[in-house]
Structures are given as C-alpha cells and as structure tokens.
Amino acid sequence: MTAPNASEPAGTFYVKPAKIYPREAHGRFARLRVFAVLALLGLYYLTPWLDWGGRQAVLFDLPARKFYILGLAFWPQDFFFLALLLIIAAFSLFFFTALAGRLWCGYACPQTVWTETFMWIERWVEGDRGARMKLDKAPWDARKLRLKAGKHALWLLFAAWTGFTFVGFFTPIRELGVRLAGFALGPWELFWIVFYSFATWGNAGFMREQVCLYMCPYARFQSAMFDKNTLVISYDAERGEPRGSRKRGVDPRTRGLGDCIDCTLCVQVCPTGIDIRNGLQYQCIGCAACVDACDEVMDKIGSPRGLVRYTTENALLHHQPHVIRPRMLVYAALLLALTGGLVYAISVRTPLQLDVIRDRNALYRMTDDGLAENVYTLKILNMDEHPHRFALAVHGAPGMRLDAAADAIAVAAGEVLTLPVRVSADPQDLPAASSDIRFELRALDTPDLRTATTGRFLGPARR
Amino acid sequence: MTISKVQHAVSVLWPSFLLASAATVVLFTVFDPQAIAACMGIEHLERTAAYTVGFFVLWTMNLASSMLTLYFQRPVHVPVIVEPRDLDLD
Known part of the structure; x- marks a missing residue:
C-alpha cells in the first residue's frame, strides 16, 4: 500500500510521467460519480446565488470580517466553531476511510470532480481515448489547432466561471457580477478570480492524477486507516489467474486459464494509470472505473461480474468480514460527540x-x-x-x-x-x-x- | 533516493502553500489588519489587500524554509581521515 508501484522505474533520474489518456468507463460506479459530480458542482456554483433573509445565504465576508451561514453570523471571536468543524471534517474522513476506503477520492474530492468535468469537455471536443492519442501524435495542422484551441477556450471559460464563483463566496456575488460586467472589479478581486481560474485550469487540465500522487497528503497517510475489513477495490486473482486471451465460448478451465482475458481495459480506464491486478497501490484513488470496465467485459464473455470489485482483504481470504469493529466504534463515537457538541455550542451561543x-x-x-x-x-x-x-x-x-x-x-x-x-x-x-x-x-x-x-x-x- | 522533477518542485511549493493558507487564516482571525494599520498611522487599508499580501508573504517565507530543507538534505563531503604520524621538524 505504501510502497511505490513496481511499474515505476526505481532509481531513474527525473522520470517524466507519461501522459495518461483515461478511457471512458460506463456502468454503475461511473453513473454514481456523474451524479456526485453534478450534485457537488451544483452546490458550488449555485450556493452563492441563494439568499436568506435579504442577504447572501452563505457569505464569508472577509472585507467585513464576518461569516454568514444561513441565519447565523460568525465573528472572528467564533473561531472555535471553525476549529471544531475542521476536527469533525477530519474525523468524518477517518471514519469513511476505515469503512469504505477512498470514497472521498473517488467521488467527492474537488480534484476528482473538476478533473472529471474537464475530461468531459476534452472528450466532447477531441473525442475518445484513441482519437486523443492520435491527435496528440499528429503534426500541427489547422484541425489540431482548432481542436486544441477550442478545448482550451472552453476550459478557460469554465475555469473563469469557477474563479468568479470562488470570489463570490467572499464578497457579495451579485455586486461582483455587476462590477465584472462593467469592467469595474477591484484589483484584489480580479487578482483572486484570475489566480483561482488559473489554478483550476492547471490542476484539472494538466496536473490531474499528479496532484493525487505528489501533492495530496491524504493519499500518503490514508493507508494508516485501512484494516483487513476496509472496503477496497481489488482484483480477484484467485478467480482471474492465470490470465490470457481465449476464443469466445471456450471454457477457460479446459485451457487451464482463469477468468481474466487480459484485455487491459481496467488499465486503460484508470485515471492514475495503474494496473489494479498488481494489487492495492497508493496511486489507486478508488474511482471504480476498472470495476465498471471489467464488469462490462465479463457480461460480454458470459462470466459472472466482480472479477474486479469492491471487497475487503478478509473477504478475499475467505475470512469472516466485520463491518462493526472497535476502530469504527471509536471513530463513530468521537464523530457523534463532536457533532453533538458543535450543534449544542451553536444553539447556546450568545451573540x-x-x-x-x-x-x-x-x-x-x-x-x-x-x-x-x-x-x-x-x-x-x-x-x-x-x-x-x-x-x-x-x-x-x-x-x-x-x-x-x-x-x-x-x-x-x-x-x-x-x-x-x-x-x-x-x-x-x-x-x-x-x-x-x-x-x-x-x-x-x-x-x-x-x-x-x-x-x-x-x-x-x-x- | 531520487524523485521526479515534478515531485521536487511540488515538495517545495505545495507544503509552503498549504501552511501559508492555514497561517493566513489564523493570523488574520487574531489580528485585524485595519486595526494594526490604524496603530501604525495608516489611514486607509483595504482588508482584502492586506489578506492577499499577507498570504503571499507567508508563502514566500515558507517557500524559503522548504528550499533550505531541501538544500541541507544534499549530501556533504565526507572528510578524508588522515592518520597522524610523528614528524621531526628539527
């Protein structure tokens, strides 16, 4: 889990990471992610436009040093609540990681959410995996220039809207919109819109999986919260091996083969470019694209689904899995106590x-x-x-x-x-x-x- | 142990960014830049400007710290050990 992938050349000076062209996956988990992405993006882009009692419902009014969340107004003196909220967020992350692995990474992390959206735009403009790889190899001509320029124009437009929304959380968004339309933005507002747009464009368009591999602290320490009963995405080697191609309708057992036909689709769909069949790796963000891809193949060759699936180490070893275990109880108890404490503290708070x-x-x-x-x-x-x-x-x-x-x-x-x-x-x-x-x-x-x-x-x- | 160029750059830029963000929040929660400016006799100071400048100053300082860490991680020369011997200088 913590050791680098074996496919990473060890001891090589300055490995230039190969560009990853993830293939589109279809299936249950892809649909779940689309749903999560739309819900979270909707929440992000719409929240600043909602009003509550005559003012913006969620406004972290930095110039006035006041945070408004629905009917509540928080002052710098209320920093305690923010600290408590962050602790609760951390314990939620621990709880869900211990329970079901990297759910956060696969479905809810902003890096995943915006990368997914940027890839939709990319796929819409440049085409599927094969077309994108061909386009990148092709010499620069009018068509390539048009496609690349179109993609970046759309990316930048989307990034700019993202940056505008971001600043809209900190300064009233309607007034910000009026100032933007009239080219009358303050220098600092403009700076942060540009800065955040640029960061979105760079992270979701270019950095992508490298953010998870090199920049994310959670990716490095999440394995500490794993145990043998944590839900992870795993390849059932017992069922799949020995892998190998075979003709349609041939019973693999008669050829001494497992269920894996070695189609490599699980590798092609992986946004971080790993082979899940090599076992659990820290690069795996738990997006389940390989599960969807493999299920589709299993349906086609008439084998049962789940050669790559959400499972636990104990289940793979045919041991009794335990969902309720001391670690879960401790996290849950702490989470409940802290959340209860926060709700109570806010309800009795004297303004x-x-x-x-x-x-x-x-x-x-x-x-x-x-x-x-x-x-x-x-x-x-x-x-x-x-x-x-x-x-x-x-x-x-x-x-x-x-x-x-x-x-x-x-x-x-x-x-x-x-x-x-x-x-x-x-x-x-x-x-x-x-x-x-x-x-x-x-x-x-x-x-x-x-x-x-x-x-x-x-x-x-x-x- | 060698790491990729991206990881090298990230190991300096990113932790300093994260810590600068946290430090900016804490610093400006405790101290109102306008109140400090008033004490220093500055009449008009936009808070947004102070927050922004404060953040980048903190990022730069953290950047320097991260770079020094990386710099001091470089291996140094192992001193050559010379066996002492008796010299008759007369």
Whole structure:
C-alpha cells in the first residue's frame, strides 16, 4: 500500500510521467460519480446565488470580517466553531476511510470532480481515448489547432466561471457580477478570480492524477486507516489467474486459464494509470472505473461480474468480514460527540461579548468622598443581527457604585461600543486590596441575551 | 533516493502553500489588519489587500524554509581521515 508501484522505474533520474489518456468507463460506479459530480458542482456554483433573509445565504465576508451561514453570523471571536468543524471534517474522513476506503477520492474530492468535468469537455471536443492519442501524435495542422484551441477556450471559460464563483463566496456575488460586467472589479478581486481560474485550469487540465500522487497528503497517510475489513477495490486473482486471451465460448478451465482475458481495459480506464491486478497501490484513488470496465467485459464473455470489485482483504481470504469493529466504534463515537457538541455550542451561543479593560494609567483614585474609584473601558460587541438596548450592573464589594448612565445602552447590530465607566466603593467594604468585580450586561428587550465578565478592582491596602 | 522533477518542485511549493493558507487564516482571525494599520498611522487599508499580501508573504517565507530543507538534505563531503604520524621538524 505504501510502497511505490513496481511499474515505476526505481532509481531513474527525473522520470517524466507519461501522459495518461483515461478511457471512458460506463456502468454503475461511473453513473454514481456523474451524479456526485453534478450534485457537488451544483452546490458550488449555485450556493452563492441563494439568499436568506435579504442577504447572501452563505457569505464569508472577509472585507467585513464576518461569516454568514444561513441565519447565523460568525465573528472572528467564533473561531472555535471553525476549529471544531475542521476536527469533525477530519474525523468524518477517518471514519469513511476505515469503512469504505477512498470514497472521498473517488467521488467527492474537488480534484476528482473538476478533473472529471474537464475530461468531459476534452472528450466532447477531441473525442475518445484513441482519437486523443492520435491527435496528440499528429503534426500541427489547422484541425489540431482548432481542436486544441477550442478545448482550451472552453476550459478557460469554465475555469473563469469557477474563479468568479470562488470570489463570490467572499464578497457579495451579485455586486461582483455587476462590477465584472462593467469592467469595474477591484484589483484584489480580479487578482483572486484570475489566480483561482488559473489554478483550476492547471490542476484539472494538466496536473490531474499528479496532484493525487505528489501533492495530496491524504493519499500518503490514508493507508494508516485501512484494516483487513476496509472496503477496497481489488482484483480477484484467485478467480482471474492465470490470465490470457481465449476464443469466445471456450471454457477457460479446459485451457487451464482463469477468468481474466487480459484485455487491459481496467488499465486503460484508470485515471492514475495503474494496473489494479498488481494489487492495492497508493496511486489507486478508488474511482471504480476498472470495476465498471471489467464488469462490462465479463457480461460480454458470459462470466459472472466482480472479477474486479469492491471487497475487503478478509473477504478475499475467505475470512469472516466485520463491518462493526472497535476502530469504527471509536471513530463513530468521537464523530457523534463532536457533532453533538458543535450543534449544542451553536444553539447556546450568545451573540454578545463584553470585554473589560482596566485603565492602565492609575491603579485607583481616592474621591473627595473617601471612596476608591477605578476606571474601566468596556467594549460591548453586539454580534446579533438586531440592535439592542442593554442594562449594565456591577457586583463586587457591598455598596459598589457605577457612575455611568448604565440603564439603557443602545448598541446597533454588529456594532462594537466603547464605553468608559467609573466604579467606586468604600475602602472599608473591600475584601482585599485587589478583588474581583463582575460586570453583568443584559438586553432589556431579549431576556436570554446576557453575558458577564469578571475584572479586578483595586483599592488602598488595608491596615 | 531520487524523485521526479515534478515531485521536487511540488515538495517545495505545495507544503509552503498549504501552511501559508492555514497561517493566513489564523493570523488574520487574531489580528485585524485595519486595526494594526490604524496603530501604525495608516489611514486607509483595504482588508482584502492586506489578506492577499499577507498570504503571499507567508508563502514566500515558507517557500524559503522548504528550499533550505531541501538544500541541507544534499549530501556533504565526507572528510578524508588522515592518520597522524610523528614528524621531526628539527
């Protein structure tokens, strides 16, 4: 699994990877991938155009430092949720890898999804595998120039739309569209549209399987999550070998042959150019194109399907396969706990924050009335989508007084209000020279919206 | 152990890109570039510009680090060991 493919010339200086011309596969898994590709691309290209409550439903508004997801607005202070979400994504990947191998790679990875789309365009313009290979070998003439130019024009157009959509996740897409149409894009918007388009064009048009082989960290470590019960695509060597061609209608057993007719279609359809019959290799992205190709051949020669199939190491060795195993239970439990935690944390999240900063210039001041006075700067952050009026209260020593007009502090939606306050207390009532003081803020119009922050109150040392 | 040219280039460019992306997110989540600019007396700074420049500065720094790693992986000369012998210099 981790060892390089035997067909890779070992010790050769600077192997130039041969260009791979994947043949089109037809069948169950090809249909499943088309479905996945269309669903995911639809999600990507349409999401920024959806509205929710008068604004873009999903908008990672970087210029304003706010993320909007449906009815929720996230602030940089909510970074915790993003971190939790990433951990959940990682555990989902572990869970599904242990269960069914590289499902992610074969059907859902953006690299697969966009490469698939770019190959559809390529096939539509240049033709099938044979035609493409012939075209690449042919000398440059008007036809080749036309086909190549046509392909790249379509690729670039699609890539440009992809780049535009990408930036549309970070800045309102409708306004971006208006600016694009009027040639009035900001320099940074334009830069990122071009950068992302170029990356799409390069990755899906040229790099393709090399991204999986050389760039993908997941491809390198996914085998660590595999065990003997993980679903992998495998060639049934016991049934297939010895391989060899035979005439139609000849029972292979009479010739001492297995079911594999050595048609090499499984190699031709492979997007990473490996031979699945050599066993499980890290280059295999689990796309099941070879399964489809082999099933088609088996149907034609009248042998049962599944010479290359989704199976497990245990099943191939005729051992009892186990779907439910400790590893799966641990991943599932962690995944459930984290997801539950995230949902709970978001549901009880208070879109209100109160920061208390003590005046650094003076420790405390004695007033004419003999009270110790501390000065604070409060920062009230209303992360809600509505304006609120708040009441502020302090708790600490008995008789502690707040001098600000603190019964109706108006804070607009998304505003950070800076509020200087003075708090005074009788030194006799202070429990120590430095004691806790609790600022409590509650919305007058929404009883649930409240928060509290503890600071320090300083006074004269007691004798 | 030799690797292909593509893999060579990728081993420098790609990890630095990935880490620069992550670092950009963390850096600008914690620090608002406009607030830093205000402290430095800069009146108008587009956040998008700061994010972009920040990302490329981080990528360049990571790139330098990856390249140095690759450079220091090159085999060095094994010193020739000379047997000491007694010399009578008089």
